[in-house]
Amino acid sequence: MQYQFVHPELLELALTHPSFAHEHPEEGGEEHHNQRLEFLGDAVLDFLVAAWLYKNHPDLPEGPLTRLRATLVCTTTLASMAQRLGLGEALRLGRGEEENGGNIRPANLCDAFEALAGALYLDGGLEVTWQRLESWFAQEVQAILRAGSDVDAKSRFQEWAQADLGITPAYRIVDENGPDHAKVFTAQVLLNARVAGEGQGSSKRLAEQAAAQAALDALI
Numbered sequence: 001m002q003y004q005f006v007h008p009e010l011l012e013l014a015l016t017h018p019s020f021a022h023e024h025p026e027e028g029g030e031e032h033h034n035q036r037l038e039f040l041g042d043a044v045l046d047f048l049v050a051a052w053l054y055k056n057h058p059d060l061p062e063g064p065l066t067r068l069r070a071t072l073v074c075t076t077t078l079a080s081m082a083q084r085l086g087l088g089e090a091l092r093l094g095r096g097e098e099e100n101g102g103n104i105r106p107a108n109l110c111d112a113f114e115a116l117a118g119a120l121y122l123d124g125g126l127e128v129t130w131q132r133l134e135s136w137f138a139q140e141v142q143a144i145l146r147a148g149s150d151v152d153a154k155s156r157f158q159e160w161a162q163a164d165l166g167i168t169p170a171y172r173i174v175d176e177n178g179p180d181h182a183k184v185f186t187a188q189v190l191l192n193a194r195v196a197g198e199g200q201g202s203s204k205r206l207a208e209q210a211a212a213q214a215a216l217d218a219l220i
Contacts, residue, residue, distance in 0.1 A: 011119055013037060015087065018034045019102070038112075091112055153210075187201070
């Protein structure tokens, strides 16, 4: 993605993790990090992806459009795109977060991608933002539709587990962190007492979907 920021400080802010701001208050204060941009970018991406899907997939009714949008803006998809863009290597992290693999943590990558979208919007507006991101989402849509992964992952995993194993999957939330406006939940899906998959999301429902998708990827 090629883009020259008019206000490069927005890009720096988008790539600044709260742990870095906490350790380097001299660079703008402990609140000088990407969470506010991530909040804005989340809304920007929701709108732009929804508008693009509406325009480019007139054959799809509301239900499939909703599922497709949810898959496109989920933590797993955005983290994957952030990784391909090299955002992990560019993230400014505190020492502890960096030593613990923060530059490959899906939640951090997803936040950075959303913050980048927020920065692009503030710097150039909606049209510029989508010009830079459209090709990435268009590729994801094709991959998702080919794989059928826009279909509810929990439903698909339950159907498989009941048919092949005679087990109904159970879910549990094992962690939640972040401020109230940007919570990240971690869920596990279990087959009897065994963890079959784990995933993260901005709600308990999305975290459970991500866990089910992880289990599908690993077991089927």
